[in-house]
């Protein structure tokens with residue numbers, strides 16, 4: 001069993017140090033000072049959530065999200081991302097996964113539309129190159145016929161790292177870009193993108209949501225250096241700029257968000273419980289809030305300033321909501337808090353900030 005190392009003991013120790021020191025920033029431990037002094041502006045996540053979340057209007061069309069992910073090893077991650085998108089407000093949520101993963105994901109919930117279309121190398125190992133190309137075309141075609149219905153994609157939760165599957169997913173990214181569909185890249189999608197940065201470079205509707213490992217690999221590959229905690233905000237800005245202004249949400253105790261121009265931070269709420277799957281909830285949330293923010297942008301009565309990029313707003317809103325739901329779930333379940341408990345708290349948390357009526 002893989003157990004995620006909890007950083008809460010370290011954090012508790014740091015918080016204790018902050019309280020016992022005399023309050024001057026110059027006396028704070030280096031790591032804490034670094035987080036506080038990085039050039040980022042604290043976002044008002046609740047206000048962004050109120051701005052971006054639409055009222056429930058029966059005239060609106062069905063908003064659809066799709067998750068590209070789910071393979072033999074991982075069925076939880078795509079489920080968490082897709083069900084979170086639904087719980088937050090998507091009207092339909094699709095999952096495109098491998099044939100082995102599909103019945104499992106379907107069995108978790110009848111709410112999801114599950115497409116068993118992705119193929120891994122082992123299923124085509126006997127095929128000639130030409131036959132493999134035909135399979136690839138079929139996979140791409142299966143996704144393409146749905147593409148125009150999607151308001152946003154999440155690419156990567158539980159995708160795995162099979163080379164043939166990742167090759168197909170890189171073609172799906174090209175399709176999404178051609179159709180101007182925004183996408184959030186997470187999990188193994190980031191493994192793919194880190195090795196082929198051009199897939200997302202300069203696409204303004206791409207959001208990358210790296211965790212600590214994924215961020216480290218991105219920094220090493222793109223900036224050719226190590227993660228610099230002392231200048232976390234500036235380094236994130238450089239990274240996003242270097243990738244042509246894509247938006248990056250660097251997950252951590254404080255979530256940092258940049259599009260190469262501005263750097264925002266979200267640190268309200270949160271939970272000390274680090275159960276796996278919280279990043280998947282976040283990716284589904286970013287997809288929904290990003291597509292809502294994009295709809296706001298197209299409203300002629302709204303004047304969008306550069307700091308109100310839909311991708312940035314989507315990240316701030318999703319981060320604020322996930323952290324609130326995680327905090328609420330923790331008050332109820334304490335040490336036994338699981339990702340599904342946090343998902344159950346998404347509705348109550350959003351309702352608290354943006355009542356439905």
Ligand SMILES: NC(=O)C1=CN([C@@H]2O[C@H](COP(=O)(O)OP(=O)(O)OC[C@H]3O[C@@H](n4cnc5c(N)ncnc54)[C@H](O)[C@@H]3O)[C@@H](O)[C@H]2O)[C@@H](O)CC1
Pocket residue numbers: 073074075076077078156157158159160161186187188211213214276277279280
């Ligand atoms: N219940 C589930 O199904 C969950 C599945 N998850 C999925 O699990 C996958 C991995 O996510 P993590 O956050 O654990 O990923 P990480 O990249 O943080 O680490 C995963 C593991 O992969 C190893 N690794 C690192 N570089 C590698 C490489 N080049 N080739 C092969 N292995 C390498 C690391 O040693 C580590 O043990 C993602 O697809 C993610 O979405 C997670 O979202 C958590 C929940």
Ligand SMILES: Nc1ncnc2c1ncn2[C@@H]1O[C@H](COP(=O)(O)OP(=O)(O)OP(=O)(O)O)[C@@H](O)[C@H]1O
Pocket residue numbers: 007011187210211212251252253254255270271272274275276277278279280281282319322323
């Ligand atoms: N140390 C922390 N303290 C409080 N909240 C945190 C901490 N680290 C991460 N988070 C919150 O949890 C969210 C998910 O981040 P995390 O680093 O767990 O992602 P992940 O590793 O991709 O998760 P997953 O297990 O789903 O793959 C972040 O957006 C952040 O809001």
Ligand SMILES: [Mg+2]
Pocket residue numbers: 186187211279280
């Ligand atoms: Mg993850």
